[in-house]
Amino acid sequence: MSENILKIQGLKVAYGGIKAVKGIDLEVNKGELVTLIGANGAGKTTTLKAITGTLPDCSVEGVISYMGQPLKGKHSFQLVEQKLAMVPEGRGVFTRMSIYENLQMGAYTRNDKAGIEADIEKWFTVFPRLKERASQLAGTLSGGEQQMLAMARALMCHPTLLLLDEPSMGLSPIMVEKIFEVIRDVSKQGITILLVEQNAKLALQAADRGYVMDSGAVIMTGNADDMLHDPRVQAAYLGE
Numbered sequence: 001m002s003e004n005i006l007k008i009q010g011l012k013v014a015y016g017g018i019k020a021v022k023g024i025d026l027e028v029n030k031g032e033l034v035t036l037i038g039a040n041g042a043g044k045t046t047t048l049k050a051i052t053g054t055l056p057d058c059s060v061e062g063v064i065s066y067m068g069q070p071l072k073g074k075h076s077f078q079l080v081e082q083k084l085a086m087v088p089e090g091r092g093v094f095t096r097m098s099i100y101e102n103l104q105m106g107a108y109t110r111n112d113k114a115g116i117e118a119d120i121e122k123w124f125t126v127f128p129r130l131k132e133r134a135s136q137l138a139g140t141l142s143g144g145e146q147q148m149l150a151m152a153r154a155l156m157c158h159p160t161l162l163l164l165d166e167p168s169m170g171l172s173p174i175m176v177e178k179i180f181e182v183i184r185d186v187s188k189q190g191i192t193i194l195l196v197e198q199n200a201k202l203a204l205q206a207a208d209r210g211y212v213m214d215s216g217a218v219i220m221t222g223n224a225d226d227m228l229h230d231p232r233v234q235a236a237y238l239g240e
């Protein structure tokens with residue numbers, strides 16, 4: 001039987017009178033790459049924020065479990081200690097720190113100095129642009145470079161579960177390709193991933209399974225390849 005890494009049951013989120021998420025169930029099993037797709041405002045980011053406990057003051061109902069334990073009330077640093085990492089929409093890099101310092105911060109739960117250095121070098125090989133700019137302040141990087149840095153920083157804690165919110169947003173086609181190449185590689189290494197994306201085609205091509213959200217509800221779920229070939233998904237989300 002597959003092992004649940006993340007399990008969401010009956011999640012409801014309301015911002016005052018706005019019901020952003022209306023009782024969804026979602027599961028991510030060990031080693032899977034699962035994508036959550038849907039139009040603007042469908043409730044995808046709200047769902048991710050509910051997992052990480054970073055929603056603003058609003059009403060939240062339901063149960064979210066990570067590795068069999070409820071997540072409610074956990075602080076961000078506790079999540080990183082438990083190897084749950086998130087790359088938020090808008091990246092969230094430390095703008096007044098250098099690239100190198102951002103990567104070190106990503107490893108703050110580790111104390112294997114040599115391993116951390118080796119990982120930083122590994123990411124510099126994957127993203128040579130970061131290496132060239134290692135001492136540059138992260139706030140001065142382009143959007144694409146910040147995305148690379150945010151991803152590398154999240155991976156520095158060797159996460160069990162990686163949450164990605166719209167990693168392709170605002171990037172050039174070449175950068176989107178590069179970021180998805182890294183996502184597929186990370187997935188092949190066995191890291192479990194929940195990927196929120198508006199680029200449904202790329203997301204479904206990379207994923208094992210998918211969920212479609214619309215107006216706060218999950219309206220479809222299944223094998224990603226089947227969804228790619230589903231005429232309803234093609235018409236509504238793939239522009240075909």
Ligand code: ATP
Nearest residue numbers: 015018020038039040041042043044045046047056
């Ligand atoms: P996008 O791709 O545009 O980010 P999304 O699927 O991630 O869309 P959410 O950002 O989760 O959607 O938004 C879901 C709904 O909740 C939208 O109607 C949005 O306007 C509303 N919403 C999101 N954040 C807040 C907030 N802080 N206060 C009030 N309403 C909010």
